[in-house]
Amino acid sequence: MKALAARRHHRFAPVVLIMLALLVTGAVYAALAPSSAQAEDAVTTADDIEHGAALFQANCATCHGVDAVGKADAPSLIGVGAAAVHFQVSTGRMPMQSNAPQAPVKPVQFDEKQTMQLAAYIASLAPGPEIPSAEAVDPTLGDPARGAALFSTNCAMCHNAVGAGGALSEGKYAPALWNTTPTQIYEAMITGPQSMPVFNESNITPEEKRDVIAYVVAQRDGTPGGENLGSLGPVSEGLWAWILGIGVLIGAAVWIGAKSS
C-alpha cells in the first residue's frame, strides 16, 4: 500500500485511471447491453464469432475473399447481416457448388449451430439485418386476409398467386414457397436474395410481413376442392382435362364402340 500511495501523485496516474475506467465501462457494457439481435436464446459470443470465422475461411473465403469483401464472381458480405447468411446457408443455397443463373436450393451443408456461427461472424464485420425473433414470424399471430392482399400486390407477380413459384428472365426464377420456413420468408423479405427486391420496414412493416407469412403458410393446408394440381392455374388444369378427361372418355368410346363390332 505504501508503494501505491507513494505513486498516486505520479504524473501517469490519471492516464492509467482513465484507461482502467474505460476498460471496466466497456466490459460492463458488453455484459449488460441488449444483445444486438432482437433475438433470441442464442447469444452470440466471441467464441461463436471465432468458430464462424474458421468456418468462413474453410468454406466461403475461396469466392467471397478472406476478408469477406468479395471477389469478381461473389459479392462483398460486409453489412449483409446475419439474416442474409442464415437465409442463404439454411436453405442450402450457400456454399454454392456450381455455376447457374442463380444459386439453387440444395441439401443443407451446415447444421443450425454452425449456420448461426457463420451468421455471427458476418454480423461481427458490420451491422446488417438481423435474424427475426420467433414471435416476429409466428404465422398464427398474422392476419392471412391482409397477407393475401399484400402478397398479391408485392409477391405474386414472381412467386405466383399462392407461392408456387414462377419464371424470371434468362433461366432465373422465383422459387416455390411450399417448404420455406417462416423465418426464411422473413429473412428473404428483409435481405432480398438473388433477384428478389428488399422489402424494408417502410415498405412492408414487420406486422405486415407476419401477415404475409400467415398467408403463405395458410396455402399449405391444401385446397378445399381436391388435388391442387400444383396450384399452377389454367395450364395444368388444361393438361389434366386433355390427358385424364379426354383420355378416359376416348377410352370409354373405344370400349363402347368395340363391344358389338
Add this chain to the structure above:
Amino acid sequence: MTAAPAKTQSSAPTTKAGKAADYLDQRTGIGVAVKEFARKVFPDHWSFMLGEIALYSFIVLILSGIFLTMFFVPSMGLTTYHGPVATMDGTQMSEAFASTLRLSFEVRGGLLMRQIHHWAALIFVAAMVVHMLRIFFTGAFRKPREINWVVGFLLLVLGLLAGFSGYSLPDDVLSGNGLRITDGVVKSIPIIGSYMSYMIFGGEFPGSDIIPRLFTVHVLIVPALILALVAVHLVLVVVHKHTQYPGGGRTDKNVVGFPLFPVYTAKAGGFFFVVFGVLALMGGTLSINNVWNYGPYDPSPVSAGAQPDWYMLFLEGSLRLMPGQTEYVIGGYTLSLNVLVPAAIIPGLLFVFLALYPFIESWVTKDTQPRSVLDRPRNVPTRTGLGVAFITAFVVLVLAGSNDLIATHFHMSINTITWVFRFAFFIAPVLAFWVTKRICLGLQRKDRELVLHGHEHGRIVRTEAGEYFEVHKPLNEQERWLRVNYEAHAPLALDEQPYHEDGTKNRKYRSAKLRSALSRFFYEDRIEPVTLAELEAAHHHEPHEIADGSDESRQQLS
C-alpha cells in the same frame, strides 16, 4: 307431312303402355318420327362418338350452370366479405366475387357444382376439337356436308365465347387480367378500337357494367345459339345420313350399321352417364380455378403464371411471342401492331382456314359427287399434312403461352424458349407438313405393295430347278377393298388462256391459274390405287409367288 294411317278398331292396343302410346300418337302423330328415328341406321366406330362427348358435356354444363345461377350475383357492386375463407375475410370485393365464394363454401354441393361446371367446359371444347379433327382427317366435310362443317365451326367459336364469358364472371384477378388483355386487343384495332372498348365496358376499363353484360352473354345469348346450332347440326347429320369408314360393301350411297333402336339408344344413353360420371369425378377430386387464391379483381396486380383456360392459351402464346417493337405512332395516332397482329390477325387467319377448308378442297378437286365413305388419312396426303401443320402451329402457340411454366419445370431460360418458339411457329408447321405427307405417301406405297404381292410369309421355298423364292400370302377381299377403293385426284389442268383469240384479256385466267397451281400443290404427289389390270399383271408375272398359304398349296409347293 301426312298423318299416320288411321288405326282400325281391330289393331287397337290392348296393353296400358300401348294405349298411352296410341293416345299420344293420335294427337301428335309422333309415331312417324319414332319409326323414322328408331330405324335410322348408324355405322359403328368409336371415333363417331367424339361429338357425343361434346354434346353430353354441354348437357352437364347446362344442368350445373342452372344450379350456379341460383346463387351467383352478377354485379360489380362493392361489398365486404365475411365468411369461412380466412384469407378473404374482411376484404372488399364485388358482389360477383363474394357470391362465388358463398356458393363455393356456404352452399351445400356448391363447390362440387362449380368444379364440375368448369371441368365440363374444358372437356366440352376439347371434345369439339377432337371431333373436328376426326371430321377433318377423314374428309367427312366433303359434299354434302360442307354446311354442317361450318355449323360445327360456329359451334366451336361459340364454345370459346361461352368459355371466355363464363371464365370472367367470378371477377377475380386472373380472369380480370384476361379481360384487360381483351380490352387491349379491342383498343389495338385501328380507328374504332377505343370507341369499341368504351362500348363493351360501358366506359373506361373495367367500369361496372362488364360482369352483368358477360352474364347475359354467358347464360342467355351463347347457350341459346349453341342449342339452336346443335339442333341444326344433328338434323343435318340425320338428313345426310352418317358417314362410314371404307370397307367391303360400303359405298357413297348406303350406310352399313345398326338401327338407332335399341343398340345405339342404349350405347348413347350409357355413354351420357359415363361422361357425366367422369366429369363428376373430376369435379369431386381435382380442384379447378380456385378464385380465392387470386383474390377479387384489382387492375394493378398480375401474378406469375397468369394464363387463360387452355382453349384461349394459343392467343396468350401468340401475344407472348410477338416482339414489342412493332408499335408505331403515326401522326399522333398509335398503331399497335404488336397486339393487333398476334391477337387478331394470326388467330383470324387460323380460323378462316378452318372455316373455309371444305370449300378450298372442293374448289381444287372439282369433285361434285356426294361422298359418304370416309377417306383414310394416308390416301389424302396433302390434306393430312395441312391438318398436322395446323395442329403444330396451334401447339407451338399453346406452348408459347406456357413458356414460363416450361422454363421453371425444365430449368430453361424463358428468353431462349421464346426465341425458339418464334422461329418454330414458322418452321415447325412446314416441317410437320412435309414429314406427314412423306409418311402418308410411304404408307400408300406399302399398301400398293401389299395389294400387288400379298403379305410376306417368311417361308422360303426352293423349286425343283433350284430357284429360291419367298411365298407371299395374297390379301383377302376385305383387305384388298380397303386398300384399292379410293380415288386419287389428279391436278387440274390449266385450260384457260391468258388472252382470248381476239386478243382481249381473259378475266378468268388468273383464277384458273391459281386453281390449277393449288390443285398441283394438293395432288401432284400421289399414289394411284392398284387397278385390276395391274393386279392381274402381278399375278400373271410371278404366278408362284402368290400362294394363299393354305395347307394344300403348301404341300404343292414343298
